[in-house]
């Protein structure tokens with residue numbers, strides 16, 4: 001396959017050998033990255049920097065120099081004070097493998113940007129104006145957009161002429177109808193302050209709903225899917241014929257499901273009560289609901305593996321973990337029920353992300369008894385199989401299929417980036 005690289009200034013295609021896309025996913029304390037060859041989707045390098053800003057940051061890099069040598073894994077423990085330092089170290093790792101940011105094969109850098117507001121319903125080629133708009137959206141995603149911006153600025157400083165593309169978590173949800181995205185709050189106030197439901201994890205919901213249609217051997221335009229993205233952050237989406245019609249996250253990634261450290265849905269009056277009765281500041285309440293709630297707030301652990309281990313060990317500690325698990329599952333089932341009604345007809349329920357892909361007990365509890373209501377059922381053996389393949393885990397007779405689909409946000413971001421710069 002011949003690939004056309006982008007012209008650095010205009011972002012338009014020109015002939016040449018450039019066919020790699022570097023994807024950067026900058027989180028609040030981490031950077032994940034992948035270097036993908038768009039000719040065949042193969043990973044040339046991948047890695048993760050964790051605990052940025054703490055005393056013991058760690059960089060794990062895997063790459064093989066792009067010449068098909070056996071992949072090599074390198075691990076560095078070094079304190080990275082901020083994202084800029086972390087990204088410079090990532091650039092150095094890539095350069096050591098002969099795949100640095102100056103490589104002529106690099107066609108573009110794709111960035112995950114969490115909040116795109118109402119403006120960005122498609123990927124955007126980054127320029128000063130796009131940067132300013134992402135900056136303007138910081139108050140709507142204070143945990144995510146600043147890290148995304150640092151990632152973009154550092155990459156621009158290292159390779160100013162290379163096209164860089166922002167791919168937004170919110171974009172896929174732009175098709176929600178107004179009755180789904182509008183909160184029942186005074187319209188003038190809501191509009192003035194851009195208060196509405198935006199939805200997140202859209203890159204994952206788009207990728208997984210398409211893959212699920214593929215598993216069913218049907219066109220995405222004719223299937224209705226409920227996607228359950230259960231990672232540290234978690235959200236559900238109702239996708240009708242490839243278009244999102246409803247999702248569980250709202251103005252920010254705090255609404256909806258019970259997550260690792262976020263509460264998901266609560267009565268908004270809890271906030272006033274904490275301010276009036278407990279004397280907490282808005283900053284303290286924000287921190288409570290985003291970082292000290294969810295599974296962590298309920299039982300002290302946000303990792304589902306640890307929660308399962310505690311439940312199996314039993315005792316009072318296991319009881320606390322069991323209650324956290326039950327609350328998590330109860331919320332998830334409420335959303336499955338609601339989205340089945342919103343969609344009218346469901347063809348499949350798809351589980352994805354860290355918990356959804358790896359935890360058969362969560363899947364079993366989420367779907368238990370649904371053959372009696374919406375017609376979804378699990379095949380016990382298929383559900384228990386440990387595999388990294390996308391696969392159906394329901395019996396043939398089930399009216400509603402159940403799927404496990406490993407999400408690949410990086411590949412989706414790379415594809416959208418490459419599409420834009422070679423268009």
Ligand SMILES: Nc1ncnc2c1ncn2[C@@H]1O[C@H](COP(=O)(O)OP(=O)(O)O)[C@@H](O)[C@H]1O
Pocket residue numbers: 230231232233260302303304305353354355358359
């Ligand atoms: N084998 C497993 N069994 C159950 N849960 C798992 C397993 N592996 C990972 N997880 C869960 O997945 C979470 C991370 O999911 P991930 O999608 O990588 O999250 P994020 O991208 O939000 O960091 C972990 O916190 C843990 O709860």
Ligand SMILES: CC(=O)OP(=O)(O)O
Pocket residue numbers: 027114169200201231232233234253
């Ligand atoms: C938007 C969001 O919640 O992202 P993450 O799951 O990566 O925290």
Ligand SMILES: [Mg+2]
Pocket residue numbers: 231232353
């Ligand atoms: Mg994730």
